[in-house]
Amino acid sequence: MEPCFQLTAKWDIMKMPQTMSSAIVTRRGLGGIRAENWWQSPHPTQNGNWSVTYEGENAWQRRFYRRLEEERKQHEEEKQALKSRYDSTLSGCYRALAYEKEKLKNEVEHAEQACEHEIESIKEKMEEEYQERLNEMKMQHAFEMKALKDEGESIQNRNDEQDKLLKKKDETIEELRKELLKIQQANLKEREKLLQDHSAEIDSLKNKQEDVRKEMQKKHTDEEESLKERLQSMSAEMEKQRLIQTSQREQQTRNAMMQERDNMETKYKRLMRDVTDSLDEDLAVMERKFERQIQPMEDEKKELRQMMDRMFESHPQSATELRQERDRIEKRYEKQLKSLKEDHEEEKQRVRKRHERQLQSMEEEMKESRKVVEKSCDARIKEAEEGAQIAIANIAKYQDSRSQDMSQIIERRDALQHQSALWLQETLVQLLKGKAV
Incomplete structure (x- = not known):
C-alpha cells in the first residue's frame, strides 16, 4: 500500500x-x-x-467482504447474547414456575387443612347442638313425666279423698247403726212396756219398723246408684281428658322431632351449598392465578416474536435460520404452556374430587343424623304410648278395686241389714213369747 x-x-x-x-x-x-x-x-x-x-x-470488494464478516460476527454475538438471555429467562421462568407450583401446593394444603378444621368445628358444633337439643328434649320429657306423675298423684289424692269420704260415710253408717241399735233398744224397752199394755201397738211398731227399714234401704240404694253413676262419669271424663292430653303430647313430640329433622336437613343443605360455593370460588381463584402465571410468558412470547420480526427485516439473508430458531422457541413455549395447562387441570380435578368427597361425607352424616332423630322420635313416641298404656292399666286396676270395694261395702251393708232384721224378728218373737207366757 x-x-x-x-x-x-x-x-x-x-x-x-x-x-x-x-x-x-x-x-x-x-x-x-x-x-x-x-x-x-x-x-x-x-x-x-x-x-x-x-x-x-479491487480494494472495495475486500473492504465489503471484511465489513460483511464483521457484521456476521456481530450478528453471531447478538445471537449468542439473545440465546443466553433466552436461556436465563427460561430458567427464571422454570424457577418461578416451580416456586409458584410449590406455593400453590402449600396453599392447597393449607386450604385442605382449613377445610378439615372447619369440618371438625362444624361437626363439634353440630354435636354440641345435638347434645343441647337432646338434653332439652330429655328435660322436656322429664317435665312431661313429672306432670304425668303429678297428675297421677292428684288423681290418687282425689281417690284418697273419696276413700276418706267413703270411710267417713261408713263411720256415719256405723254411728247411725249404733244409734239405731240404741233407738231399737230403747224402742224394745218401751215396746216391752207397751206390750204389757197392748199387743196392737207391737204390731204397729213392727210395721213402722219395716217401713223405716224399707225407706232406709231405698235411700241407701239411691245413694249407691248415684255414687256409681258419679264414679263412672268421673272415670269416663278422666279417661277422655287423659287420652286427649296423651294424643296432644304425642302430636307435639312428633311435630317437634319433625321440625328438628327439617332444621337439620336445612342446615346440611346450607352447608353443602356453602361447600359448593367455596369450590366455585376456589376454581375461580385457581383460574385467575393460572392466567396471571401464563400472562408474562405470553407477553415474553409476543415480545420475542416482535424482536424476531425486526431481525428478519434487518437481516433477510439469515431468514431461514431465524425462522427455524423462532419455530423451535415457539414450540418450546407451547410445550411449557401445555404442561402448565395439564397440571392446572389435574389440580382442578383433585380439588373437585376433594369437594365431592366432602359433600358425600356430609350427605352420609345427614342420613345418619336423620336415622338417629327418627329412632329417637320413634322411641319417645313408643315410650309415651307405653306410659299411656300403663296409666290406662293403673286406672282400670283402680276402677276394678273401687268396684270391688263398693261391692264389699254393699254386701256388708246388706248383711248388717239382714242381721238387724233377724235380730228384731227374734226379739219380737221372744217378746211375744214372754207376753204369751
Missing part, C-alpha cells in the same frame, strides 16, 4: 454511499482514475481538500 498524499485544487472529489466509504477522483482535462483504487479520509483537510490512500486493485 502506497503512502497517503494530499490532493491539490486540480482534483474534484465526489462522495460515494456511506456503506462503501469510498470516493471517485477525477482530473480536469486529463481523464479519470479508477474509483476503487482510492480510499477517502473520514474528514477533509484544513484547506478543504480530501486525503486519499491508494490501496491497489
Whole structure:
C-alpha cells in the first residue's frame, strides 16, 4: 500500500454511499482514475481538500467482504447474547414456575387443612347442638313425666279423698247403726212396756219398723246408684281428658322431632351449598392465578416474536435460520404452556374430587343424623304410648278395686241389714213369747 498524499485544487472529489466509504477522483482535462483504487479520509483537510490512500486493485470488494464478516460476527454475538438471555429467562421462568407450583401446593394444603378444621368445628358444633337439643328434649320429657306423675298423684289424692269420704260415710253408717241399735233398744224397752199394755201397738211398731227399714234401704240404694253413676262419669271424663292430653303430647313430640329433622336437613343443605360455593370460588381463584402465571410468558412470547420480526427485516439473508430458531422457541413455549395447562387441570380435578368427597361425607352424616332423630322420635313416641298404656292399666286396676270395694261395702251393708232384721224378728218373737207366757 502506497503512502497517503494530499490532493491539490486540480482534483474534484465526489462522495460515494456511506456503506462503501469510498470516493471517485477525477482530473480536469486529463481523464479519470479508477474509483476503487482510492480510499477517502473520514474528514477533509484544513484547506478543504480530501486525503486519499491508494490501496491497489479491487480494494472495495475486500473492504465489503471484511465489513460483511464483521457484521456476521456481530450478528453471531447478538445471537449468542439473545440465546443466553433466552436461556436465563427460561430458567427464571422454570424457577418461578416451580416456586409458584410449590406455593400453590402449600396453599392447597393449607386450604385442605382449613377445610378439615372447619369440618371438625362444624361437626363439634353440630354435636354440641345435638347434645343441647337432646338434653332439652330429655328435660322436656322429664317435665312431661313429672306432670304425668303429678297428675297421677292428684288423681290418687282425689281417690284418697273419696276413700276418706267413703270411710267417713261408713263411720256415719256405723254411728247411725249404733244409734239405731240404741233407738231399737230403747224402742224394745218401751215396746216391752207397751206390750204389757197392748199387743196392737207391737204390731204397729213392727210395721213402722219395716217401713223405716224399707225407706232406709231405698235411700241407701239411691245413694249407691248415684255414687256409681258419679264414679263412672268421673272415670269416663278422666279417661277422655287423659287420652286427649296423651294424643296432644304425642302430636307435639312428633311435630317437634319433625321440625328438628327439617332444621337439620336445612342446615346440611346450607352447608353443602356453602361447600359448593367455596369450590366455585376456589376454581375461580385457581383460574385467575393460572392466567396471571401464563400472562408474562405470553407477553415474553409476543415480545420475542416482535424482536424476531425486526431481525428478519434487518437481516433477510439469515431468514431461514431465524425462522427455524423462532419455530423451535415457539414450540418450546407451547410445550411449557401445555404442561402448565395439564397440571392446572389435574389440580382442578383433585380439588373437585376433594369437594365431592366432602359433600358425600356430609350427605352420609345427614342420613345418619336423620336415622338417629327418627329412632329417637320413634322411641319417645313408643315410650309415651307405653306410659299411656300403663296409666290406662293403673286406672282400670283402680276402677276394678273401687268396684270391688263398693261391692264389699254393699254386701256388708246388706248383711248388717239382714242381721238387724233377724235380730228384731227374734226379739219380737221372744217378746211375744214372754207376753204369751
